[in-house]
Amino acid sequence: MLSRICFVLLLVLPASFAKVKCPNIIGRNQWTSVPAGDVNYLIVPIPYVIIQHTVTPECNSREACTARVDGIRGFHMDEYGWDDIGYSFLIGGDGNVYEGCGWTREGAHTYGYNKKSVGIGFIGNFENKQASQKMLNAAHQLIECGKSQGILRNDVRVFAARQVQQTASPGYQLYLQLQDWPEWSNNVVR
Template sequence: MFRKLNIFAFFICFCELVKGECDVVTKKQWGGLEPTHVQYLPRPVDLVIIQHTATPMCTTDKACKNRVKNIQDYHMDTLNWWDIGSSFYVGGNGKVYEGAGWLHVGAHTYGYNKRSIGISFIGNYETDVPTAQQLNAVKALLGCGVENGHLTSNYHVIGHKQLLATLSPGRNLWAEIRTWPEWMDDVSSIKN
């Protein structure tokens, strides 16, 4: 009986490792490189910055993995960053891909990286429309982040353009996130 329980416990742990925390596709699963250097993010954080990649959207597992790999290659090889910029990427297939993740400081919003999580929707949401699968995946990710102590229970969601001069997250995604209960309209209290 004890042996069966051990095997069952191992199976449960193995399944958790394979799918990644919070159902995130891990770097290993999408073929990402390890960072060249890391800085740890003090947690829990209370700020989530939503942005878009301003690239073509992806809708299949293969296309989304390739898109995230291309983003990481650009960030590391061309910009000489330590890693891919955002904490997480969300494909049109409804899957969340690990970027810098929950634990490491990202490179998504200059001046705010050391105190926030950056979530990038893959696509250009000036014209693309976020899918229900993407929105549900991000909401589940955020809930899991609170549950696992990565985010405070009273975290705020803001758009990238509230902090920097950019079109990101794009008008269609902007219209959506402004309806979320965690939305923070006035960022004057957190602005650098």
């Protein structure tokens, strides 16, 4: 009976789910013990992904990236008084994805888009230098993972924060790199 149920479950899984390998995601509880405050939840599937950069020093090891992400969390919660780190996810120079507020909790990353997008912050400043291919691969794999799980729409649109608000984020060089992604959109929806 159990094998029959497993077989039926496999039949109803989307075909894309089996093909997509999610990136290595370092869970929030692996880089901080500080709990989040109040939580608002997003309605899935989510239509947009907004890309930013942190304008902090880069990190290239799990230890350094963990410290950097927790430092950003501390700044957001202590200095800004936010309930959690503003980004949904952060991409480290080590190629890992660090869970911020995650897939379905509302972040504080892009005014006007927080209720309808996932915010991905690249750790570093990418105004005058490109993000590494390792970072780009991790971020794009995260988007593919979200689509395969039904969290992001299959036709999700990716924007740079600079397209939807007055900011230089995610830095000009990273902004140019993103435009090769199939989910990239020049047509901003307000």
